Amino acid sequence: MSHVFDKPSLWQRIKPWFAGFDLPLSLAILWLMVLGLICMYSAGYDSGTRFPDHLRNTFLSIGIIFVVAQIPPQRMMALAIPLYTLGVTLLVATAVFGITRKGATRWLNVGVVIQPSELLKIAMPLMLAWWFQKREGQLRLPDFIAAFALLTVPVGLVAKQPDLGTAILVLSAGLYVIFFAGLSWRLIIPAFVVGAAAITAVVMTEDQICQPEAKWPVLREYQKNRICTLLDPSKDPLGKGFHIIQGEIAIGSGGMTGKGFMKGTQTHLEFIPERTTDFIFAAFGEEFGLFGALGLLVGFTALILRGLFIASDAPTLFSRLMAGAVTLSFFTYVFVNMGMVSGILPVVGVPLPFISYGGTAMVTLGVGLGLLMSISKSRRLIQS
Template sequence: MSAVFSKPSLLQRLKPWFQGFDIPLLLAMAWLMGLGLMCMYSAGYDHGTRFVDHARNMLLALGVLFVTAQVPPQRLMQLALPLYAFGVALLVAVALFGITKKGATRWLYVGTQIQPSELLKIGMPLMLAWWFQKREGQLRLPDFIAAFVLLAIPVGLIAKQPDLGTSLLVLGAGLYVIFFAGLSWKLIIPAMVLAGAGITALVMSEDQICQPEVKWVVLKEYQKDRVCTLLDPTKDPLGKGFHIIQGEIAIGSGGITGKGFMKGTQTHLEFIPERTTDFIFAAYGEEFGLIGALGLLIGFTALILRGLVIAHEAPTLFSRLLAGAITLSFFTYVFVNMGMVTGILPVVGVPLPFISYGGTAMVTLGLSLGMLMSIAKSRGGTQR
C-alpha cells in the first residue's frame, strides 16, 4: 500500500510567515500610507520623481518590516549591545572626520554617505530595554543613573554635530524606556515643573533675550534664531519667520474642508518651503482642511493606541519596554512635526511618518514597526 504525499500549495507555505501579524496595526499603517501617497502625489507631482520614489520607499519599508517581524524578540535583545556600541563608534568617527554640509557635521563616507545618528533611533531603545531586562526585579537608583549615562553619550554626540531634531528623537526614545521601567514620579514631576517654569520665563523675557547682541550660552546662534523666530515670526517675515508664517497661512486657508485635491495655491505656487518633507503637513492641511487633518490624526492615534496595547500584552520586560518606546516615538514624530508647522514648536528637521518624503526615515520606520510586529507575534507563541 503506497502512501500519497501532496505537495503543499504556495499559500500553505507562505502562511507561517504571516501568521501572528497584528491586523489592527496593519490597517492603521495602510490608512496612513494611503493618505501619504495621496498627499505626495499632489505636493510632489511637479517635484521630479518624488511620488514614485515615495511609493518605492514605502515598499522598501514594508519589506524591512516583513523581514524584521520574523526575528523573535529574544534575537533582537542579543543585537542591542552590539548595535548600540557600533552606533556610538560611528558617531565618534563622525566627530573626528565626518563630512560637513551647511555648517553641520552629520555624515560619514564609507563607500557612500551615511548618517549614523539614524541608527541610534533604534539602537538607543534597544540598548536601554536590554539594560533593564538584565536587572529585572532588582532595580535600584544606580541602575537608572547608569541608564541616563548610556542615553547621554549618543544624545550629546548628536547634539554636537549639531542635529537638534535627531538628538531630541533619540532622547525621547530613551526617556520612554526609562519611564516605563519604573522611574519614580518624584523625579519626573520636579523636572516637568522646572521645564514649564523655563518655558514661561523664556516667553516673558523674549524682548530682552532675543536682541542681536545677547549671546546664549548653551545653544548656537542659528538655534537661538529658531527659538526667537518661534516666539515672534513677524520680526523677519521674509527671512527666518518665512517658514512658520507660510505654513500657518496654508493650514488656515484650508478651512474646514480644504481647497481640494491638487488645488492648494500656497503649495503649488511654492510659498511653502520643503513642502514634500518637513512642511508637508501644511500642504496637506491646505488641500484637505480640518476634516482631512482629523482623518490623519485618527490614523496616528489608532497606530499609537494599538502599539500601546501590544506593549501591554508583551510577554517579557524587554518586549514591553521596547514596544512602548517605539510606539511613543511615533507620538514624538507627529507632535514635533505638526507642532513646528503650526508654530507652537521651533523648526527642526523631523519628518511626519508615512507622509514626509525621505528614504532613510522610511526604512527606519519600517524597522521600528517590524520590531513592534515581532513583539505582537510573540504574544501568541507564534515565533519560530
C-alpha cells in the first residue's frame, strides 16, 4: 500500500499544463520564431542590442502564449468589459495628457511610458465577441449598430493621435468579429463597391489630387503624401519615395535564392530604412530570395489556416468569434506589412509578426496566439 502515498513526479505535476496544446499551431509559431531570429541576427547584429532584445522578446512571447493558454475562454470573456473600458479610458487620457513625439501623441506616462492603443488590439475583438455572445440567437440590426459604435470610439481616438497603422489593425479586428457574427452580405458588398470606386478614382485623378496645393478631406498631409508616393514613388526618389524604392530594389536583387545570410548589400550598407522593424521583409527577401520568402509565407499560411480551423471547431460563439478575429488580424499584419514593403500598399507602421523588432508587438501577438491555444485546448477537453 506504500505506493498510495507516493508523491507525483515533477512531470506528472506539470503535464496538465501542456495537455491539449495544439501541435500544428505550435510548430507554425516555432518556425516563424526561428526565421525571425535568423533574420534579426543578420539585419540587427550591428544595431546595438537589437538581436539580444529580439531574442528576449521572443522568449517573453513564448511565456505569454503558455500562460494565456491556461486561461479558459469563459474567464477571458469576463475580462472583456474591464479591458475595453480601461483601454478607452487610457486613450482619452493620452489625448489629454499624452507624450508627443514626432508630431504624434501616442504615449502615456503612468510611471512607465506605455502605448495604450496596443491594448485595444486585443480588447476590441474581446469586447465585441462578448457583445455578440450575450445576444446569441436573437441578433437584430440594432445589435450590429451598437457593435459599430463600440468599434468607432477607440478607432477614432487612435486615428486622431495620429496612428493610422494601429487604427487599421484595431478596426480590422473589430470588423472581423462583426463579419463572423453574421453581418449581411447586403451590407458588405456595397462597402466593397464604394471602396473599389474610391481607389479607382484616386488612381485615375492622381495628377490633379496629388498636386502640393490640393487638400484632402479627413486625411492629414503626410497621409496624402504616402498615398501619392505609392502611386508614383519616382517623383521624389530621394525623399518621400525612398522607402518604397529601396524596399523594391532589395527584394528584387535577392532573386530566386538570395544573396546569402548576412550578405545583403542593401541591408548592411543601410539603404533599407527601418530594416529591423517595418521594412525587415525587404532585408529578408534580399538575403534569402524568393525561396526564402516562400518558406516564410508557408509558416504564415500554416498558422492562419490552423487558426481558422480552430475557429470553425470552437465550442461557443464567443470562442469562434475570438479565434476568427485573432487569426484574420494576424493575416492583416502580414498582408499590410508585405504589401507596403513590396509597393502595393501605402507605408504605415505595421510590424511583420515574429520577424520585426518590437517588444509591444510581441506581447500583443503572444496574447492573441495564447487565446487561440486556449480555445483549441477547451475544444479538445470537451471532446475528451
